[in-house]
Amino acid sequence: MEQTHTAHNGTTTATPGAQRRVLVVEDDPTIVDAIAARLRAEGFLVQTAGDGPAAVDTAEAWQPDLLILDIMLPGFDGLEVCRRVQAARPVPVLMLTARDDETDMLVGLGVGADDYMT
Known part of the structure; x- marks a missing residue:
């Protein structure tokens, strides 16, 4: 179910992030909490995982629309x-x-990442 917003001129647009699922994978609780809070404030549905096995299991069960992923x-x-x-x-x-490191970025993109942010 997509959330919408009706403007004063009568046009209806989708709310940014409406019902989009984002899986945030990060082992630092401070970082994961900050990212998840910001995404939720923008209307995204957020799940988190703190290690590799939990991330794979959650992605399989929850079917996110985007994965934000730490390497370490x-x-x-x-x-x-x-x-x-x-x-x-x-x-x-x-x-x-x-x-x-540029090598880390190339490896990340090579295994299927769409973008790499440091």
């Missing part, structure tokens, strides 16, 4: 999460990580 995770890393999630069902992936 317990269990197995974000690169492996990206590989496994993309193998099951293509989903847009934003790598959000402190690792800013």
Whole structure:
């Protein structure tokens, strides 16, 4: 069910983020809470996972529209999460990580990430 907004001129537009599902995968609670709070404020439905195995399980069960993914995770890393999630069902992936080496970025994009932000 998409949320809409009717403008004063009578046109109806979808609310940004309306009913879009975002899975945030990050092991730092402060970072994950900040990202999730901002996304929820914009109208997105948000689930979080703090390690690689939980991320893959949640992505499979919840079918997100976007995956925001850290590389350095317990269990197995974000690169492996990206590989496994993309193998099951293509989903847009934003790598959000402190690792800013060009090689890390190329590997992230190579395993299926759509963008890489440091």
